[in-house]
Amino acid sequence: MKKTTGELLQVAQLGHQILRKKAKQVKEVKNPTVQKLIDNLIATVMDVDGVGIAAPQVYQSLRIFILASHPNPRYPKAPKMKPTAVINPKIISLSKEKKKDWEGCLSIPGIRGLIPRALNIKVEYTTRAGKRVGKTFADFVARIFQHEYDHLEGVMFVDRIESSKDIISEKEYQKLMKRQMSKK
């Protein structure tokens, strides 16, 4: 596990009101409180080997999330990225083409859901250095971005499940992944 300077934070669980609020714009990105929050979010997501976390999940209703894609058994080709802070993001466009895939959430332990997401997205956001940037993301990273962006809007992945049959337990999910991997 990589060392960061951040501290581990408590993660709000489904049912807590903070997860349902629309988060507020960050006014001063360079503010030490904001920078510290970013460090703590990164430490927290890395501690659990997660691929993303949003500020409302740690009881801070601010428009900040971390993208931390890295290769994993399910997405061996997932891009390895340095945990990246995304501040005041805007989704410019979403591709019409969608794909359903399994998602989990640190705020909803124990279950996985099959969630449709746009395959490609065009976004802009402010970096932790205060620079406004435009980016395009595809596949797995686009999925993480959409999942984390939803947290800023008070939307949870369970809201996007199309059928209750698309919800499974973590235990069954792990078995499913093992079966899929042995087929490859």
Ligand SMILES: [Zn+2]
């Ligand atoms: Zn989540």
